[in-house]
Amino acid sequence: EAQVTQNPRYLITVTGKKLTVTCSQNMNHEYMSWYRQDPGLGLRQIYYSMNVEVTDKGDVPEGYKVSRKEKRNFPLILESPSPNQTSLYFCASSSQQGRNEQFFGPGTRLTVL
Amino acid sequence: KNEVEQSPQNLTAQEGEFITINCSYSVGISALHWLQQHPGGGIVSLFMLSSGKKKHGRLIATINIQEKHSSLHITASHPRDSAVYICAVIGDYGGSQGNLIFGKGTKLSVKP
Numbered sequence: 001e002a003q004v005t006q007n008p009r010y011l012i013t014v015t016g017k018k019l020t021v022t023c024s025q026n027m028n029h030e031y032m033s034w035y036r037q038d039p040g041l042g043l044r045q046i047y048y049s050m051n052v053e054v055t056d057k058g059d060v061p062e063g064y065k066v067s068r069k070e071k072r073n074f075p076l077i078l079e080s081p082s083p084n085q086t087s088l089y090f091c092a093s094s095s096q097q098g099r100n101e102q103f104f105g106p107g108t109r110l111t112v113l
Numbered sequence: 114k115n116e117v118e119q120s121p122q123n124l125t126a127q128e129g130e131f132i133t134i135n136c137s138y139s140v141g142i143s144a145l146h147w148l149q150q151h152p153g154g155g156i157v158s159l160f161m162l163s164s165g166k167k168k169h170g171r172l173i174a175t176i177n178i179q180e181k182h183s184s185l186h187i188t189a190s191h192p193r194d195s196a197v198y199i200c201a202v203i204g205d206y207g208g209s210q211g212n213l214i215f216g217k218g219t220k221l222s223v224k225p
Contacts, residue, residue, distance in 0.1 A: 033212075033213075040217070041217070042199070042215045042216065042217040042218060043199065043201075043213075043215040044215070045212055045213065048212060058212065088154065090156060092156075100161065101158045101161060102146060102148070102158050102161075102213070103158070104148075104155065104156040104157070104158075106154070106155050107154045107155065107156075109154075
């Protein structure tokens, strides 16, 4: 089954404790992206990757890092989380940047205390 | 001003009603997506279109590139259609070329 998986699905952590949210897709897609969704603000892009070893900032990259060492994986790293990073996070992939069907992961609900 | 505006923000309908959700955008685009977000949070892609009209079951999406406007129609609405519907455009300009720009969503509730 074609899918995008994210782990963990729910996470409560404390300020400053480094965490990684994993994202993996099994469709051999070149393009992957991370979004955060906040009430009243909608979905906003954090980082995206056009292919292996090619990453770039989206609209709200501050406080986040990503890496793309393998085509299937695109982890999101919060090196020192802060409460303003409490949000619902989605990973997505597609075969071509924006121009084909987007496949979304199930979401990760992060709370930073 | 947001680059992608949706209306209405909230919509309540009775089962069986015909529903229209609108999306207007202010930037040049190469394509537009309609997404559905279920109450549990998952997001699925409904349509991607760059011109004309697409239909899938009871859902119809149209786009008018000249007027920078798209509509999503649901015929014979059902309570299972209750969800947030999100419009997203693919900008064809500047540094964000190819990335999705999202509207804030329309929350639809269909009552039995």
